[in-house]
Amino acid sequence: MAMDVINKFYSTVHTTVSQLSGVLPGNNVTREYEVLEQVCTAGIGLMWKVYNGYKKSTKQEVSVFVFEKKMLERWSKDDRETMLETLRRGVQQLTKIRHPHVLTVQHPLEESRDSLAFATEPVFASLANVVGDSVRSDKKLYDVEIRHGLLQLFDGLSFLHNDAKIVHRNICAETIVINKNRSWKLFGFDFCIANQPSVDGKPFWPCREYSTSIHVLAQPSLEYCAPEIALNSINCAESDLFSLGVLIFTIYSGKPLKMFGSDYSSFRRYAAELNQRKYPSMNSIPSDLIESLRALLHPSSHMRPQLHELKQISYFQDVGVKTLSYLDSLYQWDNLQKSKFYKGLPQIIPTLPHRVNLHSILPYLVKEFVNSPMIPFVLPNVLLIAEMSSQKEYCEHILTHLKPIFKLTDPIQILLIFMQKMDLLLKLTPAEEVKLHVLPLLYRSLECDMPQIQELCLAVLPTFSNLIDYNAMKNAVIPRIKKLCLHSTNVSVKVNCLVSIGKLLEDLDKWLVLDEILPFLQQIQSREPAIIMAIIGIYKIAMTNTKLGITKDVMAHKCIPFLMPLCVENGLTIAQFNTIVALIKEMFSRVEKEQREKLEQLSTIQRENKPRDASEILANELEKGSGALSQGSKANINLSNSANSDDDMFSGFSISQPTKHLNAAMQTSQPQKLKPNNDALKISHNASPKPDILSSLMNSNLSNLSNCSTPKTARPPTVVQSIVNPYASLGSSGSNAISSNQSRSNEDWTNSWHSANPLVMNNQLASPQAGSSSNNNLSSLDNLDPFGGGNKNISVQRPAVNYIYPSGYISGGVNNGNANSMNSMNNLTPLLPQQSTTQLQAQDYKNLNALSQQDILSFLN
Template sequence: MFAAASSFFSRTAISQSYNIGGSTNGSRSTTPTPSGSATPMHTSPPVRVGLWKVQGASHKVTNKRVSVWTFDKRAEMEGLGPLSRERVLEVLKAEATALSRLRHPSILEMVEPLEETRNELIFATEPVLSPLDISIPRGPHFTALVELDEIEIQKGILQLCKGLSFLHSSAKLIHSNLKPECVIINDSGDWKISGLGLTIPLTTADGTPTRWEFPGFDGRVPSYIQRSFDYIAPEYALDEVLVTASDMYSLGALIYAVHCKGKPPFSNHGSLGGLRDNAGRPVPDIGQLDSDLQDLLRSLITRGSQSRPTPSTLPSHSFFSSLPISTLNFLDRSNFTAKTREEKISFMKGLTGVLSRFSEGLRIRKILPSLLEEMKDTHLLPYILPNVFAISNILSASQFAQLVLPSLKPLFTIKDPPQNMLTLLDNLEMLQSKTEKGVFREQVLPLVYNALESEHAVVQEHALKVVPNLCETIDYAEVSGVLFPRVALVFTKTKILSVKVATLVTFLSMVKTLDQSNLTQKLCPLLSKIRTKEPAVMMATLSVQEAMGFKVDREAVATLVLPQLWSMSMGPLLNIEQFQRFMGAIRKLGDRVEKEHNQFLRDSQRIEDRSATANGVAAPNLNSGVDFESLVGRANGTVKPDTVIDNTKSWDDDVWGSIFNSTPEVISAITPVTPQTASTPATQPPVPLPQAQSLPSSPRPTNNATLSRPARLGAKPVPSTSFDRSVFSTTIQSSQPPRVTSPPLQPQHTSSSFSNPSTAATQRPNYNISLSDFSATSSSSTNSFASPPSYIAPNYTPFMSTTPSHPMTAPLQASPLSMGSMLAPMQPTRPAATNKPPSKDDWGDFDPLK
């Protein structure tokens, strides 16, 4: 309980408001590194700045990133005496207080003031990367947190000069402890002055000069809170004077250490005597350095303070006159805002060629933020964007999303000036590679759609050029539902030839992406509406049609593509080569249609043959040569070769006689016979059959029975009432296997119609089976038609000759059955005249040739 209570009371406002070493609401704060990668602050290890432990943190509400500085009293002051403890706390508190009081771009910015608990001191500053001492390159096996090149070192030195100028002229302070450990590199790559716990004011509160203090060195106290004898100015230790030029000596020693792997020019080992011995010596080991740098070091590391340059005059030294340094100075916020628009435009144009001379870290941390800040001026955008995209190429996807994309989002929907859209379209592939799929669809794709709707032809052409790559990378639904209709709209509305051709080139690239439905239902009708006869448009359309012709089915090629190609090939402005190009495409597509349709027909015939075989029906052999005479002979019995028609012979005799005299075998061959079932029991009563109409007698009698001429088709039928049951005797029923036959055709009329000729005349003829010529009418046959029969299917039976050829026909020999299967209209039975030729009354107005 005591430990929990101590922990509760030891909590500070900073620890309650910030996630120290963690993230807020699941978001991960990132810090760009010189190599171009983004390191999450909460996963990076804490760094040591003297006695302070520095950790990345983020605000729980605003997600603002900071660096939290913590001093653990128990761990850091273990083994120290009371006076030493008091001295340590005094210097650390003075440092935090000075940071909160001094505000300058080159001095470390404090965000949260110092808080003290029983166990720690804590405050928060702007995000930092590392102190300078652990970023100085010391050899091939040393890995620095921040890789420094010469340009970045020069830039940092100039920033320290600005900070010292502020301390000397505005704050009236002498730092007196400037060394690599007290210079902090923030997350933007800027060098910031820190370690202000040992500053010396030039005057006291009452205006009198500050009293000099001996810079003694105590080995029992941490070196961080003591002035280093390796960087202290000789006049301060030896001459007991307080001048601002002492900080310039320390700056010279710091510059030497940065260029010489972290070693100071003289190692005094905390001894005043060593400082006295080395004070008048020349700067050692600078022969391998640049001549301008050597001259700079000789002017700073001197025994006397009068010859040293001041913080305001040092930037004019030739060492800082390189083009990259001049570029950074020009881009500095304090200078750039005062420049005219023409000067800014000229600078941005030249910056593209100078960017390669800067390190990646410097481009990301220093140049890119300055460019993004200047993007507020829309007139400068066409000149700023190329530089922004040049730097973005070295960024990771997470860095781009965090640093650049928020500044670019407003530009995706702005159409003017058109140069902005051109630059964005030229870098669309990079934008797609640096953004997530959903972000690209929602935020970047509107740029393409706005460009397609632009009034400037050059912007539309640039937008059309990026469409093919988009078709391969974005979702198909976006291509077919949004992108293709917008391109089609441009194709329909544009009146500029170059844009027209560009849309056709875009369609050509989209053919391999779109499905057949879109090609046949949307693209083909769109191309058919082309009215211009310009060869460029015709040839571009030909390419689209040809590519489409090899993707859609053969029917679409035959009905949609080929007709359009034929129509366009007749263009009056085409030359011979272009016309031959059309003909070649037509031939290729026509060959494809012919080949595929032939194969389709073969496959269809094969399927039909298999289906017929499976159903027990032999498929006709279409390729077998059937002789015509044999075919007709099988149907009519015999065929006389080259028979000459005898005009003297009656047509009726030839036709009807051939029919009446046909043998049962021939008739049965052409007459369908219903299959027979098993024999019917003898007790089953016979099915009553209506009396068949006897045909009129024919000039060619058969078996001494003359058949009457059939009534003319369409004559008024008269229902027959003659029926002879003796024909269907029990003997026939028992001796002949029963047939499953359909009942004969009967007219659906009442019995009253038989006695009313006018009623019968309106009825349709009823065809029945003619069995024989019966003259007698029995009462039973009349009764059988008392009730109107239903209309049922006829039973077709073959003709049966009077000479029995089968035992089943024996009982029928007595009856002159000759037309057992002929269909004839129902008429009253007429007695057959054996020797009487047919008269005009018998034939009526029948004309078989009519």
């Protein structure tokens, strides 16, 4: 469908250009003017073809009248010469006359071998093109246009008769041209006669008798001729009035009183009938015009009314007609009279047809744009017409005239009017034009000194934020609003600035809000309740909008500390106070929730990624396999939970000074607690609030111990027991056990134990000594007795462990009593190298100092 329209348009243009190519190339008019499409016809027999065009140098719009000489080829040579001479004379006479209601010539007649051509002001159509039943509906005249057009003809004829002393002699539908602004203009001065001097000083116009020997188009149209020309051979100014009456009848009925063609005798008979006052039916004529029309058609010229009398009849007293007539004479008024008229014009514009407003009223209004004091009075009317127009009409007829006005800031009312009608401008103005012309207008409005304009600008700015690109928003709009808010002394302007920012938030990105908007809010020193609530609104939008979303860090560090003082400002109502407090609570709740979730996630990740210790693995496995531990073992685990733990830095972990001696004896059934002294370092874990952490750590690497390169023995549980409960190996025969263990050679522990033990991993303990081993895989823990109560026949070969236990473990510091108890636990006692008490004590301190706080915390967790 679109291609069909394009092809049809191309075909039309191509045809027009082809037609003109054979006519205009030799004509000088084409040197200065570009000729476009044909729009209408005019003149005698409608032989003048009228084309749209423009001047090449200035792009000024014009109409080009072209007469093609080939139209006269069927005429005789004399008729052709007569006709060409008539046309030349008519254009030359037209060029000499200057009047608002006479067609204005822009370029004089140019003749070539094939054509006559001249340029005039832009033309819409001739009256003959818009009168009749076959006229398209979009070209049919409205009643107000007819009435106003007739008044314009009255003015033109009055000037012609009284000032120029010329009788037109051919007033008809073909010689009345309607220009682009729908003003009616006199044209076709081909048969006009100028005043001749007379003896008595009265105006005299010689009469030219109608000749049947001359072509009918080379003489005035008989249908519009006055009867006195045929009856009395008299030609006068009143003869044009009779032609005017016939024209009025033609406009309303669609055809003249009677058609004569070239039959002059028939015209004479009709003139005699009119002398007897025999008029045709006038049913199509408005009732308030019939009497005046009959007077114009009176057979006696001196009985016809004068033009100034016709203007006073009720037919021309319509409000719309008067309005259009005032516009015609507007150039004669001063600014005060004009301002009064423009103030009342908005009440009249809605009552007129849109085409009249667009083509008859608007051209006069835009002419006033050169008169700066009148712009505030004219602009509302222009925008009112724009409101009734389509976007195409607005762009073609209005926008071009508004572009220079967008740049004006004086008078200040111009900005105010534009701000009030900004929604209309945004609706009709194309997006590109908005960026080029409307946005700068808004910038100027924000920077003006009138609060009312600033508030209007702030109110309409969010309505077209989608037309503002990111850079313009960030570098032009937001900085201007912030500056206005910080420097304005008007509270209402400040509030509107904040409200405008709040509405713009959805079109901003997160980082612009965090970097530009939120810090700006803290710069506002005013603490009026309205300003506070506007600030609260911005925070709430920024927090709840999923696209923006203030982070918990920003809320915790910046938002909440800023908002807290606002809730204690004086002047707040209870509702406002509740709103602020609710926002603060919501922010705090969100911070709490997000931070808790974060910490829980981190804790979970740490637990999942933390390596499980061999002690944890073995302890868990032993706890499952042994069923229940004896009360004495549990007591040993909690041995260090004494009153000395008051200064403990870490929960469940205590450090006491070394002791020199233990109690005198340890009971066989229940080990005794060690008293602190200066010779030994005691590190114990409080197992009462939570499970034994070391036992659970040892459980994780139980599988690794099953692959140790030692004989099948219960040695690994022995080592675990000595770590978990170092005092369990101490008894009355502790010295014998140590002495027995010292005689053993050190055996190699596997790398799995080495890597799983947390103290070894932190490089605080030495690795087990390498040694020989045989088939020592532990296939089961069923026969293992951590307390020495297992199978006595199992041969246990204990590897030597090369790390340091507290000095309280050695034989020198343990009472040798209760030998039976110690013998029952010999299998759980690790083999210690022979070292002095002083060396062991120094080594204990060294190992403890090497443990950082983070290592101890990691060890506990």
